[in-house]
Amino acid sequence: MTKIYDVIIIGGGPAGLAAAEAAYNNGAKDVLILERDQTLGGILNQCIHNGFGLHYFKEELSGPEYAGRFIELVNKTNVEVQTDTMVLDITPEREIHAVNGQKGYQILKSRSIVLCMGCRERTRGAISIPGTRPAGVFTAGAAQRYVNIEGYQVGKRVVILGSGDIGLIMARRMTLEGAKVLACVEVMPYSGGLTRNIVQCLHDFNIPLYLSHTVTKIEGEGRVERVTVQEVDANRNPIPGTEMIFDCDTLLLSVGLIPENELTRAAGIQIDRRTNGPVVYENMETSMPGVFAAGNVVHVHDLVDYVTAEAQKAGAAAAKYAIAGEPEPSRHITVKNGNAVTYTVPSCIRMENIDKSAEILFRVNRVCGASVIQVMSGETRIAGFKRERLAPGEMEKIILPRVLLDKAGEEITIAIEEA
Amino acid sequence: MAEIICITCPKGCHLTVDEKTLEVRGNSCPRGEEYGRNELTHPVRMITSTVKLEGGRFRRLPVKTSQSVPKEKMFEVVRSLDGIVVHSPVHVGDIIVKDVCGTGADIIATRDL
Ligand SMILES: Cc1cc2nc3c(=O)[nH]c(=O)nc-3n(C[C@H](O)[C@H](O)[C@H](O)COP(=O)(O)OP(=O)(O)OC[C@H]3O[C@@H](n4cnc5c(N)ncnc54)[C@H](O)[C@@H]3O)c2cc1C
Ligand code: SF4
Numbered sequence: 130m131t132k133i134y135d136v137i138i139i140g141g142g143p144a145g146l147a148a149a150e151a152a153y154n155n156g157a158k159d160v161l162i163l164e165r166d167q168t169l170g171g172i173l174n175q176c177i178h179n180g181f182g183l184h185y186f187k188e189e190l191s192g193p194e195y196a197g198r199f200i201e202l203v204n205k206t207n208v209e210v211q212t213d214t215m216v217l218d219i220t221p222e223r224e225i226h227a228v229n230g231q232k233g234y235q236i237l238k239s240r241s242i243v244l245c246m247g248c249r250e251r252t253r254g255a256i257s258i259p260g261t262r263p264a265g266v267f268t269a270g271a272a273q274r275y276v277n278i279e280g281y282q283v284g285k286r287v288v289i290l291g292s293g294d295i296g297l298i299m300a301r302r303m304t305l306e307g308a309k310v311l312a313c314v315e316v317m318p319y320s321g322g323l324t325r326n327i328v329q330c331l332h333d334f335n336i337p338l339y340l341s342h343t344v345t346k347i348e349g350e351g352r353v354e355r356v357t358v359q360e361v362d363a364n365r366n367p368i369p370g371t372e373m374i375f376d377c378d379t380l381l382l383s384v385g386l387i388p389e390n391e392l393t394r395a396a397g398i399q400i401d402r403r404t405n406g407p408v409v410y411e412n413m414e415t416s417m418p419g420v421f422a423a424g425n426v427v428h429v430h431d432l433v434d435y436v437t438a439e440a441q442k443a444g445a446a447a448a449k450y451a452i453a454g455e456p457e458p459s460r461h462i463t464v465k466n467g468n469a470v471t472y473t474v475p476s477c478i479r480m481e482n483i484d485k486s487a488e489i490l491f492r493v494n495r496v497c498g499a500s501v502i503q504v505m506s507g508e509t510r511i512a513g514f515k516r517e518r519l520a521p522g523e524m525e526k527i528i529l530p531r532v533l534l535d536k537a538g539e540e541i542t543i544a545i546e547e548a
Numbered sequence: 549m550a551e552i553i554c555i556t557c558p559k560g561c562h563l564t565v566d567e568k569t570l571e572v573r574g575n576s577c578p579r580g581e582e583y584g585r586n587e588l589t590h591p592v593r594m595i596t597s598t599v600k601l602e603g604g605r606f607r608r609l610p611v612k613t614s615q616s617v618p619k620e621k622m623f624e625v626v627r628s629l630d631g632i633v634v635h636s637p638v639h640v641g642d643i644i645v646k647d648v649c650g651t652g653a654d655i656i657a658t659r660d661l
Contacts, residue, residue, distance in 0.1 A: 167605065168605070174659070177597070177610035177612075177658065178596045179594045179612060183557045183558065189594070190658075191596055193610050193658045194640055194658045194659070197658075197659060197660060277598055277608060277610065278606050278607075279606070279607060280598070280606075280608040305595075305597065305623065305626045306597075323560060324553055324560035325556075325557075325558060327553075328553045328555050328560075329555045329593065333619070432558055523558070
């Protein structure tokens with residue numbers, strides 16, 4: 130007879146590690162992590178810079194250190210780990226099809242599943258820049274892996290398109306390693322990365338940031354030789370006459386991340402068009418009962434600490450499901466995004482799973498000054514949270530106590546009201 | 549008044565620092581006060597980098613400074629790591645270079661490899 134696991138976790142990054150530990154600590158006995166890479170830790174292994182764990186560990190760690198702490202915690206439990214194992218398929222019966230070099234093709238059964246596959250970078254194809262197709266165009270994350278793990282120098286004169294955090298971090302890293310970073314070019318009128326990264330990665334090294342600009346041409350024979358940068362108008366169309374030419378051998382793309390959801394889609398799990406991740410309930414359960422999700426696979430996080438918190442919630446809920454099944458349904462509250470809000474996670478709150486409070490994470494779609502985050506139920510305001518500043522690059526979190534949710538109707542809307 | 553952004557944590561508070569009295573405003577926590585004052589008197593930064601690794605699973609070992617070092621020494625510190633070769637096994641926290649470039653900070657490993 131085949132073994133039935135309590136919880137199988139797909140992906141062994143920070144989300145997968147925290148979910149596994151939480152599932153184990155909440156009573157799941159047979160927990161398995163499946164990871165396609167050689168080691169656990171996910172993207173953190175290549176993020177050698179500092180800045181992880183300030184919320185969770187109250188100290189500033191590098192990516193590998195943060196991952197290391199959770200790997201150690203998981204090693205202390207009897208959670209099983211299979212690395213070098215690629216998950217190919219999840220069936221509606223919650224069977225997982227996976228391959229690895231040692232065990233070959235496996236079909237694994239589990240009472241519940243947590244999806245922790247992370248995200249991948251948008252590539253040049255996704256944004257299509259005209260010009261030739263020379264070598265020397267990398268996504269910032271690929272460059273990060275080459276430099277930090279494999280030990281290759283990727284280029285000497287660099288232009289970065291996009292002001293996402295990975296691009297900013299690489300601007301500093303390559304500068305310190307002796308490369309010249311000529312410019313960081315961002316099509317939007319605001320930066321996509323954390324303000325602290327603009328300061329410590331660009332300002333510290335006098336690297337100019339061109340907002341409302343984009344790369345309009347890439348040229349070079351064999352290798353990148355120059356790129357053209359142009360200012361864009363309000364509709365993001367290049368403005369003629371604003372061309373600037375940069376002689377460079379490398380173009381890094383830091384133009385965003387997309388949750389990695391091929392498995393999720395193929396399993397027929399409902400996807401949220403706003404996040405490109407699965408639609409999730411308050412306890413991170415997806416539209417497929419017993420299948421949960423956490424971390425960058427759900428929505429792109431900028432802080433790993435939030436990934437950990439979200440994954441602990443998912444892991445605990447997966448353990449509960451494996452042990453006790455789904456609770457009796459009661460009242461549901463749909464969560465909608467209102468003015469200036471791009472999306473919310475979760476998009477539905479099932480009151481039977483709410484103990485004291487529910488957490489809502491969201492992002493805004495533009496920079497807002499002093500504002501109030503309004504929580505409305507129809508015409509009635511059920512809560513308001515003040516913020517001095519809101520920016521698309523920084524995820525927001527509000528906590529709604531159960532007493533307030535009890536007052537809400539079938540739907541609540543999260544909206545920004547600028548002062 | 550100097551306007552700076554605190555980089556100590558992801559919140560990124562907008563600070564104003566009085567150049568004469570070094571009074572800091574706009575910080576949400578005490579660490580911001582220290583940062584604001586340091587930034588005007590002797591700015592410091594943590595440094596992360598990699599050194600060559602032999603006999604391990606990968607070719608590079610990630611490292612960091614054990615404490616912040618003067619900002620103007622950043623390049624010197626990173627350059628000084630160029631010739632260093634470490635042999636596996638290494639553990640998180642192992643000292644790779646003591647008192648790097650006379651800064652008082654050590655270079656320590658940040659991954660078991
Ligand atoms: C380059 C970069 C820089 C960042 N910088 C910071 C920072 O400075 N500070 C901070 O707090 N946060 C930072 N973050 C954010 C934080 O690191 C991420 O949010 C976090 O790593 C996400 O964790 P995750 O577990 O969801 O995904 P990941 O770390 O991506 O892990 C997903 C794992 O799933 C595995 N996987 C995927 N598909 C399969 C499959 N089919 N079968 C088996 N395994 C699979 C992958 O191999 C991977 O190991 C950064 C993120 C990136 C990408
Ligand atoms: S002042 Fe405190 S809360 Fe604000 S950015 Fe600095 S460390 Fe963070």
